[in-house]
Amino acid sequence: MISGPDEQPPTRVRETASWQLGQAALLCTRLLREGFAAVDSSGYHYRLLATLEEFGPASQAVLGRRNGIDPSDVVAQINELAQLGHVQREPDPEDRRRNVITITRSGTRQLRKLEKALDGVQRTLTAPLTAGERRELVRLLTRLNDHHHRKH
């Protein structure tokens, strides 16, 4: 976003849910990128590490499906995480098509850092809202997402 405070887009644009949603998301991704970059990671890294910690070791395929990440992108991200030592990749003895990805101690340490960064972003993002409004916003967005998600 480059526009100054004075020069506004047309009213009919400003009033749409889609415009406000897009602007908020833009702001959000910028905050996330900055926050995660400060600890030398990305949103992908966070999501993958968090998934590994919550659900335990998993194949790349399920990591991708759980997070809505394309398998080919999972490859790249796991490459990075493996090289950083945050994750271990080894072939699954029970199914030689799969890799088993396991989070390492270094990985959980990194995850703690990422969570701190993420908390900061949430607070910055929702700063102008009361706690109740923040919950309401999440509730509405969740309803919206769930609805459009169910019907594949």
Place this chain on the structure above:
Amino acid sequence: MISGPDEQPPTRVRETASWQLGQAALLCTRLLREGFAAVDSSGYHYRLLATLEEFGPASQAVLGRRNGIDPSDVVAQINELAQLGHVQREPDPEDRRRNVITITRSGTRQLRKLEKALDGVQRTLTAPLTAGERRELVRLLTRLNDHHHRKH
């Protein structure tokens, strides 16, 4: 988004405002792209045409600032719109740095189509919400955006 309904991301991810916001925005941009593509245009086209209709002829610079579009991107979009005949580009006699962009009759006709498409997207997007909830969502997002916008 590729994940099925069953395989969910970690709870701590799902509960963040940033994740829900990102998912909703993803869904939204997909709907917008489809809706606008159906009338052979893009979101850029809509925003520029709407700005021209609401505020009258303008230079590319103010078009860009009003909509938060980079000047270089404005060039490309105005090229497209001019070639389609939706817009007229002529040098400003009073300031030879500027171009004056004017919407044509064909442009306003196209704008009507785009507005129809956009309305459909809004309805689809906010289908699971009541009218009150929809307004509340827009209100919260607007507050959020305005807040982060004022402080440059």
Place this chain on the structure above:
DNA sequence: TACCTACATTGGTCCGACCAACGGTTACGA
């Protein structure tokens, strides 16, 4: 056995946001 499916991987595409640099033009201050 033959066939269909799943997995990981390579090598792309597309789009929106953004940046740097430049020539031409105008505004402004010394």
Place this chain on the structure above:
DNA sequence: TCGTAACCGTTGGTCGGACCAATGTAGGTA
């Protein structure tokens, strides 16, 4: 009035995130 700063349009990029097609390998099953 002259020099410089600021502005405008334009070119030619980068970057990240989402996505897709094709392939080799391995499993499941008729």
